[in-house]
Amino acid sequence: LFAGEVTFLKGVVAMSGLPPADRLEVCFAGRSNVGKSSLINALTGRKALARTSNTPGRTQEINYFCLGEDRYLVDVPGYGFAEAPVAVVQKWQALLKAYLTGRPTLRRAFVLIDARHGIKAVDHEIMSLLDTAAVTFQVVLTKADKIKTAEQDKTLAQVRKELARHPAAFPELLLTSSAKGDGIETLRATVAGLV
């Protein structure tokens, strides 16, 4: 699937701007700075497809990418960024919520969690939304290279325990490093199996 073309389609700022729900899609969500852009770039083998940025929360659009001819990969706005004006934050949240709960062709949401930090309250909020919408989500731990194996195991166990409260959680966790390439091939295969 990723051997073919991955191209940017459009940035969407309102539900009315979504492309027609005429093909399957997966989306990637996570707190600002979790490493979402880096992961999408590693996944697609394109260095700057998703804009990486050290300014958390800068890109607040739902970015649609075409995976080959007939699938979408969707990069949803990073959440949990507190420094933006309240009205702006509320607008992103509303869009995120509307998208995650109202897209019939969304096969799975990948929820990115920083392997150093584990699941935070704001992540649980997103997961609860997905529970309510009955959209299966799978946790992808990012930046695995930043911690030692023993710590990784601790995080994995902790995350597993916390996911027990989310009925929509897919049981298998993915541990990744965009910097080192760990877990990227597995993630590609997982996406390819879904759409």
Ligand code: GDP
């Ligand atoms: P986003 O805001 O979620 O899109 O996060 P970015 O992809 O822009 O990454 C945020 C910061 O984390 C950047 O400084 C990246 O270089 C860094 N980063 C992202 N992924 C990794 C990784 O796998 N390993 C390491 N060490 N750093 C990473």
